[in-house]
Amino acid sequence: MSDSKHRLAYIYVFLGAALWGIIGLFIEELSQAGFSAFQIVTLRVVSASVMLVLFVVLKNTELLKIDLKDSMSFIGTGIFSIVFFNWAYFTAIEEVSLSVAVLLLYTGPAFVVILSRFFFKEPMTSRKVGALVLTLLGCVLVVKVFPIGIEHVSWYGISVGLGSGFGYALYSIFGKHALKKYHPLTVITYTFVFASAVMLPVSGIAISTSDLQSTHVWMNILGLGFFPTALAYYLYTMGLSMVESGRASIAATVEPLVATLLGVFVFNDVLTAFQxxxxxxxLAAVVLVQFKNADTLK
Structure with missing residues (x-):
């Protein structure tokens, strides 16, 4: 891969992760409108799937053609990843603190690196391992697990939180496999179609007509479905198609940085020295992981 294409891949990943980081804007507004966490997730995946199907129909209907035998890849990205990690993440938030749940979610890159070693034979490099360590330490500080600490930890919460990280990682694994045969638009479209097929009946969503009469609510639903979902996943998947899944997932950890800065500038959160x-x-981990030539660990 040329250096320019290599840089472009990381730009796609950074932009996608940055868009994931602004999801709090839409969640805050929809929460205040009375929607539950799982209802918001359902609105997210359904609105994204509708947008993506309509866009692909207008752009090129050939992109909607898949072999039924490949459905497992989209079950993996849509159900095993999107649906499962959202369930596990929200369950972890209920069992442990939000900051601990976020940290456990960001064990995802470690799972990606390990799984990619087995499934795609991606090399386990010293720089990649170093970047993982920096990422973990950085996230510990960014989400304020340290110096506050963890007291009376729910081991069920920890287990489910680690499950959210594993589910989060599965998108990069199943997505990478699907990208060997399909366009990124095909991958993300079927990801959200499959996720919607499961979320709609199990989320218990019940929206009264009055909930949807507000233009403000509709703007936030459409914004949630487009910016931190359809567009974000498209950009990340484009980057994933160009670089190793392990490197892409580590680079995507700029998401909590964006979310934290959003909290500072929009919600008036106070940024600590530890953060x-x-x-x-x-950021050091993101820079480190971009180096292509690294010694493989034996």
Whole structure:
């Protein structure tokens, strides 16, 4: 791969992760409108799937053609990843603190690196391992697990939280496999179609007509479905199609940085010195993982 294409891949990943980081804007508004967490997730995946299907129909209907035998890849990205990690993530939030749940979710890159080693024979490099360590330490500081600490930890919450990280990682694994045969638009479209097929009946969503009469609510539903979902996943998947899944997932950890900065500038959160250090560690990991030539660990 040329250096320019290599850089472009990371730009796609960064932009996608940055868009994931602004999801709090839409969640905050929809929560205040009375929607539950799982209802918001359902609105997210359904609105994204509708947008994506309509766009692909207008762009090129050939992109909707898949072999039924390949459905497992989209079951993997849509159900095993999107649906499962959202369930596990929200369950972890209920069992442990939000900051701990976020940290456990971001064990995802470690799972990606390990699984990619077995499924795609991606090399386990010293720089990649170093980037994982920096990412973990950085996220610990960014989400303020340290120096606050963890007391009376729910081991069920920890287990489910790690499950959310595993589910989060599965998108990169199943997505990478699907990208060997299909266009990124095909991958993300069927990801959200399959996710919607499961979320609609199990989420218990019940929206009264009055809930949808507000233009403000509709703007936030459409914004949620497009910016941090359809567009974000498209950009990340484009980057994933160009670089190793392990490197892409590590680079995507700029998401909590964006979310934290959003909290500072929009919600008036106070940024601590520890969080600044954590951000620098994550950024260092992102820079480190971009180096293509690294010694493979034996």
């Amino acid at each position: 600044v250090v954590g951000m620098l560690l994550v």
